[in-house]
Amino acid sequence: MAAVFPNVSSLPAGNYEVLRFGPQSSEDATRTGFPISLFSSVSNVTDVKVKEKALLESFDSLRPLYPEPIMQLSCSYKYYSASIEMERLNSIQGELKDFHNQNFDSQLNKIIDRVEYSLKLLSSRDRPSPSITRTRPVLTRNSLKVLEEWYECHLDHPYPTASQVEWLAQVSSLNTEQVKKWFGNKRSRSKNTRSLTEIAKVKRRQRLLKRH
DNA sequence: CCAAATGATTGAAA
DNA sequence: TTTCAATCATTTGG
CATH class of the missing domain: 1.10.10.60 (Homeodomain-like)
Structure with missing residues (x-):
């Protein structure tokens, strides 16, 4: 399966670190990159677009609490999803199209899961630094x-x-x-x-x- | 300043 | 799950 997405698997490794916050856990065996499972199977993707939208809203609501981490996470996410969409564009010809689409969705899905996991760790982490004061938006x-x-x-x-x-x-x-x-x-x-x-x-x- | 207004959070109910 | 009520915390008008 990995061979199908050579370019994705060769994404620069350094930036993956920002996907992790909070305490180390057993899951951190995958510390230097995407979870291995990323390439192992094609899961049933319910609706990636809906998930992505929810993720972007999580960014919005957590941004006031954790400005810098959210900035990093959202930038990383944009980078990875853009990479996947590029791959998708490059493979839209041929009768394997549906197969590819499904796999790209699956990759996106897993990245979203990973970022959501980071958000969870972030929220459960000890209090944000005191310099960050919460703000209540004033609706226009x-x-x-x-x-x-x-x-x-x-x-x-x-x-x-x-x-x-x-x-x-x-x-x-x-x-x-x-x-x-x-x-x-x-x-x-x-x-x-x-x-x-x-x-x-x-x-x-x-x-x-x-x-x- | 302070009190009212109001967006966000939480925990219980169904 | 969704909703409500109580409560918290910030913003604002007086």
């Missing part, structure tokens, strides 16, 4: 306008669906976590919440409607 007037408007129009059931959250995030240029938090706080503070069973009922109905 425009962002708030979008959210308020949606809320006002759905006072009877202020629970945006996943796709509505996506849309709201786009339009308000926030990330989906921020949108969800805002609605959680908004409902709670304006005492406009529903019982969990009622919420579940509505969701079931929405799922059924979607199917037709």
Whole structure:
């Protein structure tokens, strides 16, 4: 399998160090490069794009807490994913195309897992250095306008669906976590919440409607 | 300054 | 899992 991706396996070794933070663990047998498993199998990739998006949002939310490590991690990630996409581009011809695509997705997937692992270590690490003070973003007037408007129009059931959250995030240029938090706080503070069973009922109905 | 507002976090419930 | 309520911590208006 490794032979299929000669260029990826010959990526410079030095930078891999930044993928590791926090205590050493048994997993660090792979210290000088990608985990060996990177080349060993083709796992079922659910949806790399979704995973990548979640990862980028993790970067956003952790950046205020750990500016430098996040910078390094996101730069590394961009570098590796760009390398993989280059490889993908170079191999788009031929009947092995699907096979290759799957493998590139699989590599990307594993890199994302690796970076997520680093983020986990980073978060569980002892307090960030005291010089780093947490900040609370102040949402812009425009962002708030979008959210308020949606809320006002759905006072009877202020629970945006996943796709509505996506849309709201786009339009308000926030990330989906921020949108969800805002609605959680908004409902709670304006005492406009529903019982969990009622919420579940509505969701079931929405799922059924979607199917037709 | 201080108190209110508000985004983020947490832990429990279902 | 998602949501809520309580709580924390930062920002802001007075």
